[in-house]
Every structure is written in structure tokens, then in C-alpha cells.
Amino acid sequence: MAETHALQDLQHQAAVASKVYIQRDYNSGTICKFQTKFPSELESRVDKQQFEETMHTLNNLYAEAEKIGGKSYLEGCLACMTAYTIFLCMETHYEKVLKKIARFIKEQNEKIYAPLGLLLTDPIERGLRVVEITIFEDRSIGFGR
Amino acid sequence: MNNCEYQQIDPQALSGRTPTPALPPPPAVIRGEERLKARKKWEVFPGKNRFYCGGRIIVSRQSGVLPLTIGLILVTTGLFFVFDCPFLVKHLTVFIPAIGGGLFVFVVISLLHTSFTDPGILPRATPDEAADIERQIDNSGSSSYRPPPRTKEVMINQQVVKLKYCFTCKMFRPPRTSHCSLCDNCVERFDHHCPWVGNCVGKRNYRFFYTFIVSLSFLTAFIFGCVATHLALRAQGGRGLMFALQESPARYPFTTEFWSILGLSGFHTYLVASNLTTNEDIKGSWSGKSGSEDTSNPYSYNSIITNCCSILCGPMPPSLIDRQGFVPVETATQTSSTEMEVPMLAAKETNVCAQGTIDLLETASRSPCPQTGKPQAVVTSCPDANPAVTINPALISDPAAMPSLTCGGRHLSHTTSPPDEPRQPHQHHNRHHKTRTKKSHSSKRAALHVSSLSPPTSPGPGLTGTQHQGRGSFIALP
Numbered sequence: 001m002a003e004t005h006a007l008q009d010l011q012h013q014a015a016v017a018s019k020v021y022i023q024r025d026y027n028s029g030t031i032c033k034f035q036t037k038f039p040s041e042l043e044s045r046v047d048k049q050q051f052e053e054t055m056h057t058l059n060n061l062y063a064e065a066e067k068i069g070g071k072s073y074l075e076g077c078l079a080c081m082t083a084y085t086i087f088l089c090m091e092t093h094y095e096k097v098l099k100k101i102a103r104f105i106k107e108q109n110e111k112i113y114a115p116l117g118l119l120l121t122d123p124i125e126r127g128l129r130v131v132e133i134t135i136f137e138d139r140s141i142g143f144g145r
Numbered sequence: 146m147n148n149c150e151y152q153q154i155d156p157q158a159l160s161g162r163t164p165t166p167a168l169p170p171p172p173a174v175i176r177g178e179e180r181l182k183a184r185k186k187w188e189v190f191p192g193k194n195r196f197y198c199g200g201r202i203i204v205s206r207q208s209g210v211l212p213l214t215i216g217l218i219l220v221t222t223g224l225f226f227v228f229d230c231p232f233l234v235k236h237l238t239v240f241i242p243a244i245g246g247g248l249f250v251f252v253v254i255s256l257l258h259t260s261f262t263d264p265g266i267l268p269r270a271t272p273d274e275a276a277d278i279e280r281q282i283d284n285s286g287s288s289s290y291r292p293p294p295r296t297k298e299v300m301i302n303q304q305v306v307k308l309k310y311c312f313t314c315k316m317f318r319p320p321r322t323s324h325c326s327l328c329d330n331c332v333e334r335f336d337h338h339c340p341w342v343g344n345c346v347g348k349r350n351y352r353f354f355y356t357f358i359v360s361l362s363f364l365t366a367f368i369f370g371c372v373a374t375h376l377a378l379r380a381q382g383g384r385g386l387m388f389a390l391q392e393s394p395a396r397y398p399f400t401t402e403f404w405s406i407l408g409l410s411g412f413h414t415y416l417v418a419s420n421l422t423t424n425e426d427i428k429g430s431w432s433g434k435s436g437s438e439d440t441s442n443p444y445s446y447n448s449i450i451t452n453c454c455s456i457l458c459g460p461m462p463p464s465l466i467d468r469q470g471f472v473p474v475e476t477a478t479q480t481s482s483t484e485m486e487v488p489m490l491a492a493k494e495t496n497v498c499a500q501g502t503i504d505l506l507e508t509a510s511r512s513p514c515p516q517t518g519k520p521q522a523v524v525t526s527c528p529d530a531n532p533a534v535t536i537n538p539a540l541i542s543d544p545a546a547m548p549s550l551t552c553g554g555r556h557l558s559h560t561t562s563p564p565d566e567p568r569q570p571h572q573h574h575n576r577h578h579k580t581r582t583k584k585s586h587s588s589k590r591a592a593l594h595v596s597s598l599s600p601p602t603s604p605g606p607g608l609t610g611t612q613h614q615g616r617g618s619f620i621a622l623p
Contacts, residue, residue, distance in 0.1 A: 021277050026299045026306070029444055030320050030334070066462075068455050076352075076458025083254040084353060092461045127268040127465040129316060
């Protein structure tokens with residue numbers, strides 16, 4: 001019991017009020033795209049337009065990663081000719097864009113969402129299933145200072 | 146060590162510990178016997194897979210006949226090089242073994258790529274995610290009957306597609322994703338589980354698989370042609386075909402290999418051109434067999450070239466299961482396999498106080514949300530759990546792991562001390578082990594086996610990785 005109480009106390013200190021999950025949008029097929037609908041839980045926290053802009057940029061970045069075009073064909077053909085051994089030494093285009101996405105999310109968190117008591121989790125940490133937004137109680141920010 | 150895995154956790158030892166790139170133990174070793182160190186995520190992976198080379202190589206536990214496949218290829222090519230090449234080099238050209246060798250290398254590399262690559266496994270939903278989905282299902286479903294519908298319909302390119310809920314992975318499966326029962330994973334763009342390569346064929350390794358069967362067709366066709374040429378030349382120069390056949394060892398299996406591989410390549414070429422998976426083709430999802438009108442494949446680009454290019458030359462998607470990452474010890478229940486120790490969290494929070502706001506938020510965000518999820522739904526799924534054990538429902542990592550809790554409950558019921566508060570089961574779990582380990586070394590090992598199978602019932606934030614041992618999915622006990 002002591003351990004449970006300790007944990008719940010810690011949770012209150014950390015004050016994770018709730019988590020909101022933005023699911024994938026499959027209307028365009030199996031490409032990685034997240035719903036841009038503004039969740040009701042964030043209405044009091046963040047500006048709708050700001051949020052939608054973040055989601056649109058995120059979707060565009062994933063579209064860039066999965067874009068089928070000349071560059072990806074070249075990469076694919078080269079990989080096929082070398083029996084896919086170049087994947088062992090070369091970073092794929094998708095991986096490069098994923099790093100870009102990680103930087104974007106970090107930047108958005110630092111500039112916009114953390115001051116509002118929110119935290120965006122990179123979707124790759126959730127298997128590209130959801131964008132997890134953690135909502136904190138206001139007092140948790142005071143705790144951190 | 147007379148402690149189970151959970152018992153070994155020492156807050157003082159862990160509070161100052163940062164995840165160092167420690168060498169991961171081999172998968173077959175019982176973790177309970179080792180000192181606690183930072184573990185990589187592949188070590189706690191819940192699916193039925195085996196990992197080698199520090200998680201870089203992934204194969205299905207059902208390795209099927211992969212050794213046979215490799216053996217057949219080696220033997221066939223070996224016979225070719227030994228019996229046909231010398232004759233053909235002398236009578237035809239020196240390029241014969243060069244081409245044969247090149248094709249052979251290509252085939253083997255493609256095969257190894259297919260077998261050892263993550264096929265597109267989807268990691269299981271975190272407990273908070275699963276709880277959120279459950280809540281949505283319950284809100285949307287009718288309250289008059291149970292269970293609520295576990296399908297979701299989406300519109301893809303003007304086609305209605307039903308997404309099914311996966312009870313193992315606790316999520317709605319994305320389109321074209323299927324759960325492989327042999328590997329116990331949801332695999333994206335699931336084609337089939339191939340026993341010949343000992344792995345699933347899915348989004349990430351379909352191009353390797355296709356390259357493998359096409360190059361194998363070329364190799365067998367090439368060998369078949371060389372063998373036929375060899376026999377023909379011998380028959381010409383010698384005393385007829387029958388004598389030539391008698392002179393060279395019989396290689397009739399070539400013909401059956403050749404035609405079956407050729408058939409398979411043809412079938413998969415058709416699938417690639419129409420952007421279908423074997424799974425969809427067999428089920429007849431888009432061929433209108435189900436009787437519904439106007440079902441066409443919503444994923445096809447309606448151009449053979451574009452379909453082929455997108456599947457074979459499209460961007461290589463990343464592996465989503467992050468095998469190389471370390472299991473975060475300060476998180477509660479990121480995945481159902483995350484190990485969690487309460488004293489650890491207490492120690493870690495002290496350290497976190499000293500960090501900046503962002504770090505605090507990030508660390509805290511991995512804690513389970515106490516208000517999410519549907520506690521009732523989770524708890525009632527485990528009616529046999531020891532009622533004296535107070536489990537924070539929101540912290541339960543995986544309702545499917547409840548059976549292992551029942552194991553723990555049953556285990557505890559055999560002990561003498563009354564488990565009237567959550568801490569006590571934890572304690573006399575320990576006592577139980579200490580008693581058993583006094584007996585003999587073999588019973589000590591037995592205790593470790595048992596302890597590793599029964600999860601700690603202390604209401605810590607989530608269950609340890611032992612729940613997977615309880616499911617028997619990952620740890621192979623000697």
C-alpha cells in the first residue's frame with residue numbers, strides 16, 4: 001500500500017491530468033496522416049489554428065517521407081541492384097525525414113506547447129499510430145521551477 | 146541470488162544509474178539470475194520472435210524450414226558448380242560459373258534480408274492508449290448489450306473499409322494490417338507467414354521476398370538450362386542421351402523446383418501489379434466474392450507500372466518496434482512489456498526535480514494518467530485476481546496479462562501469510578522464495594522459474610516483464 005500511495009503522490013506532483021490521442025486518418029489510404037480535428041480537451045489550452053497548423057506541418061512532413069517520386073525510385077533501384085546491402089551503410093530518405101520530424105516536434109514543444117502545459121510525443125515512439133498529447137495541471141509547471 | 150526479478154531491484158543502486166549500453170543477455174537466459182542492468186527493448190518484446198546480434202536480426206520463433214531452404218539452395222548450386230561447371234567452362238564459356246555465382250549470392254542475400262528483417266510489426270498499444278480506445282468504444286457502442294462492436298469503418302478512396310480491433314495488441318488495426326498468430330504480432334500490409342523464410346512477409350520485407358523468389362527463379366532457370374545444355378552436349382559428343390544421363394548424376398529435382406518457384410514468382414508478380422497482398426487475394430477482399438457491389442481495390446494506383454514501382458522501389462519504411470532503444474526505467478507503462486519498479490520511480494522523480502521544465506514534462510508524461518481508461522473494465526476482466534491486492538487500474542499495463550496476475554494470485558494463496566494488504570504479498574513473495582531457496586540449489590532454480598513466472602503483485606505502476614514470461618512468449622526456460 002505504501003508503494004501505491006507513494007506512486008499516486010508522485011503522480012499528483014507530476015500532475016499528468018490527461019492524455020489526448022490523435023488517431024490516424026486513413027481516408028487517403030495507408031499513408032501516414034493524422035487527423036487534424038481539434039480535440040475538445042484542448043479547447044481551453046491552445047489556439048485551434050496553432051494546433052491545426054502543427055498537425056498540417058506534421059502531415060506534410062510524413063507525406064514528404066513517403067513520397068513516391070524520382071528520388072525514392074532511384075534509391076529503391078540502387079538498393080535492389082546492390083541486393084539491398086546499401087541499407088546497411090546508408091540512411092534512407094524516410095529516416096532522414098523522421099529526424100526532421102523529431103526536431104520539429106521538439107521545437108514545437110519548446111516554443112508553443114510546453115508553456116501551455118502540454119507535451120507532444122513523437123508518433124514514432126507510438127509506432128506511428130497516434131500523436132499523444134499529455135496535458136499537465138498548471139501546478140506541475142510551478143513544481144518544475 | 147535468491148530473489149525473483151522484482152526483488153532484485155534496489156532503489157539505491159538504480160537511483161544514480163543512467164542507461165548505459167550494456168551488453169544484452171542472450172534471449173534464452175533467464176533474466177532473474179542476472180544483475181539488473183539497462184535492458185534493450187528487444188529483450189522485452191512481447192511477440193513470438195527471436196533476436197540476435199543485439200536486436201538487429203529478428204526472426205520468427207517458428208523458424209519453419211529456413212535451414213531446409215538454405216540447404217536446398219546450397220546443395221543445388223553446389224552440385225551445379227561441381228558437376229556442370231567444369232564441363233561447360235571447357236566447352237562453352239568461363240562466364241557460366243560467374244553468372245551462376247552472382248545469381249547465387251543475390252539469392253542468398255535476398256533470402257537473409259527477408260528472414261532477418263522486421264516485416265512491419267506494429268508495436269502494441271500502450272495502456273493509456275488502450276484505455277482511451279476502450280473508452281471511445283464504450284461511448285460509441287450501445288449500452289443495452291455487450292460487447293460493443295469492435296470494428297470501425299473508414300472511407301478510403303470512396304471504398305468502405307472495416308478496421309478490426311485486435312484484442313492482443315489492443316488497437317484498431319490499420320488497413321491491410323493483419324495479426325499473425327504464429328508470430329503473435331500485428332504486421333502492416335501483411336502478405337503471409339512464409340515457413341520457407343521463417344518470417345512473416347509484410348510491408349518492410351515484401352520487396353526482399355519478391356527479389357528472392359524472382360532471383361531464385363532466374364537461378365533455377367539458369368541451372369536448369371546449364372544442366373540441359375550439359376546433357377545435350379554430352380549426348381552429341383558421346384553415345385546418346387541415355388548414356389549422358391547415366392554419366393552425370395541425376396538432377397531431376399531441378400525440374401520440380403524450377404516450376405514451383407516459377408509459379409510462385411508469377412503469382413507474386415500478379416499481386417505486385419495489382420497492388421494486392423496474398424491475404425487479400427485469398428480472402429477475396431476486393432474481387433467482389435463477398436457479393437457486395439463495386440468493390441475495387443482502393444489501394445491500387447490503377448497503373449501497373451506505378452503499382453510495381455511503389456511496392457518495389459518505394460521509400461523503405463522504418464522499423465516501428467525500436468529494438469535498439471533502452472527500456473525506460475522511469476516510465477510506468479509505456480508498453481505492456483515495460484518493467485516498472487516503484488522505488489525506482491521515487492528515486493527518479495528526485496533527480497527530475499533538478500532538471501528543466503521540458504525534461505520534467507517529458508518524464509512525467511510517461512507516467513500513466515490516473516484518470517484515463519476505464520478502471521472497471523480492466524479490473525473486472527480478472528475476476529480471479531487476489532482481491533487483497535490493490536492494483537491501481539490505470540497502471541495495469543495490459544489487461545491481457547491478467548491471467549499472469551491470476552498465476553501470481555494463486556501463487557500467493559499458497560503462502561502462509563495472509564495477503565491482507567498489497568505490500569504483504571510482495572513481502573511474503575520474497576519469504577516464499579527465501580524458504581524455497583534454503584532447500585537445495587535445484588529448488589532455488591525452480592523458485593526462480595516460478596518467481597519469474599508469477600508477476601509481483603505489489604501495486605506498483607504496472608507489471609514487470611515477467612508477465613510475458615507468464616505468457617511464455619519470450620523467455621525460454623531451460
